Amino acid sequence: MIPFNKPYLTGKETQYIEEAVKSGKISGNGIFTQKCQQFFESNYGFKKALLTTSCTDALEMAAILINIKEGDEVIMPSYTFVSTANAFVLRGAKIVFADSMMNHPNMDATKIEALITSKTKAIVPVHYAGVACDMDVIMDLARKYDLFVVEDAAQAIDSYFTGKDGTKKALGSIGHLAAFSFHETKNIISGEGGMLVINDKQFINRAEIIWEKGTNRSSFFRGEVDKYGWVDIGSSFLPSEIVAAFLWAQLENLENIQKVRNQLWREYYLKLADWAKENEIELPQIPSYATNNAHMFFLKCKSIEQRTHIINKLKSKDTHPVFHYISLHSSPFYLDKHDNRVLPNTDVFTNTLLRLPLFYELDIQTVINQLLNIK
Numbered sequence: 355m356i357p358f359n360k361p362y363l364t365g366k367e368t369q370y371i372e373e374a375v376k377s378g379k380i381s382g383n384g385i386f387t388q389k390c391q392q393f394f395e396s397n398y399g400f401k402k403a404l405l406t407t408s409c410t411d412a413l414e415m416a417a418i419l420i421n422i423k424e425g426d427e428v429i430m431p432s433y434t435f436v437s438t439a440n441a442f443v444l445r446g447a448k449i450v451f452a453d454s455m456m457n458h459p460n461m462d463a464t465k466i467e468a469l470i471t472s473k474t475k476a477i478v479p480v481h482y483a484g485v486a487c488d489m490d491v492i493m494d495l496a497r498k499y500d501l502f503v504v505e506d507a508a509q510a511i512d513s514y515f516t517g518k519d520g521t522k523k524a525l526g527s528i529g530h531l532a533a534f535s536f537h538e539t540k541n542i543i544s545g546e547g548g549m550l551v552i553n554d555k556q557f558i559n560r561a562e563i564i565w566e567k568g569t570n571r572s573s574f575f576r577g578e579v580d581k582y583g584w585v586d587i588g589s590s591f592l593p594s595e596i597v598a599a600f601l602w603a604q605l606e607n608l609e610n611i612q613k614v615r616n617q618l619w620r621e622y623y624l625k626l627a628d629w630a631k632e633n634e635i636e637l638p639q640i641p642s643y644a645t646n647n648a649h650m651f652f653l654k655c656k657s658i659e660q661r662t663h664i665i666n667k668l669k670s671k672d673t674h675p676v677f678h679y680i681s682l683h684s685s686p687f688y689l690d691k692h693d694n695r696v697l698p699n700t701d702v703f704t705n706t707l708l709r710l711p712l713f714y715e716l717d718i719q720t721v722i723n724q725l726l727n728i729k
């Protein structure tokens with residue numbers, strides 16, 4: 355059986371968890387949490403990193419930090435996970451969906467400006483499959499209209515964007531805020547887990563307060579105040595040291611994990627090229643401004659029928675590819691709540707995108723042979 359995903363363990367996870375447990379400090383913000391946060395800050399140029407219990411929670415923190423209120427509008431792609439939208443809907447925002455690009459599920463940055471109104475508060479680009487959105491265009495719009503940019507970088511660890519000025523920046527280091535996921539389906543994992551990145555320093559103090567249930571506990575432990583109390587809204591957003599210990603074992607192996615995933619990705623790409631062409635299937639395209647972190651290998655099939663056929667054929671061999679999002683603009687919950695209902699490119703990805711198995715220990719040749727033999 356070849357599953358869609360199999361979480362990869364580096365071997366040190368249980369050892370570090372044992373260390374965390376034996377240290378007697380197993381709640382959040384201990385040594386492993388700080389090691390992980392420092393790793394991200396120093397390797398990716400993030401101003402401040404805070405581990406969270408999930409990317410969903412990091413997005414919710416972002417919505418609180420930029421003071422989203424009833425009636426505010428937030429622009430995002432429709433081809434994304436529910437959490438991207440829920441975080442803002444929970445605070446009363448109305449979601450305005452931008453269409454995907456023709457050749458990639460990422461939102462088409464050239465279509466954003468037409469969606470901006472006096473109520474627009476933020477743009478939330480989702481770097482689908484770890485491939486950068488056009489952040490030059492998005493950041494220019496944010497400056498022009500005084501908007502916040504929250505990157506949904508859930509899938510985008512160790513991926514980069516090169517701007518017009520030639521500088522290469524890590525995804526998650528560009529927007530005012532960014533959210534990452536360490537869910538077991540992502541490249542680097544901790545079971546459930548995530549991270550909020552704060553690049554605009556005006557948000558750092560308040561982010562720590564919201565993270566610590568609305569208290570100034572972090573300042574207290576640094577000795578900046580002599581007692582701590584309730585100073586703002588907040589929730590329980592920080593993970594335990596057990597989760598951070600697991601994540602640390604993964605981070606120590608990040609380079610190797612990324613190397614293996616990239617090799618697998620390239621193997622799919624090279625060995626499926628002719629087959630894809632013959633069958634009018636598009637392989638993933640990486641824009642010149644983006645890098646590939648090999649989070650995902652997807653096919654854009656020529657029709658929903660072709661996709662169903664491929665899924666059935668692979669399943670008959672016990673290999674399990676999966677399609678992805680049912681676009682949010684056509685979801686039962688939000689269908690009647692938004693204005694711009696026509697998103698043709700998004701609909702195409704909903705119907706035709708197929709994700710192939712991609713994980714560290716994948717027997718890729720078997721999957722490739724199965725695909726090449728489909729009649």
Ligand SMILES: *Cc1c(COP(=O)(O)O)cnc(C)c1O
Pocket residue numbers: 407408409410411434435437438480506508509534535536537546547548
């Ligand atoms: C995985 C994912 C999320 C949610 O991440 P969790 O850590 O499971 O909350 C949000 N947005 C996108 C684009 C994702 O891929």
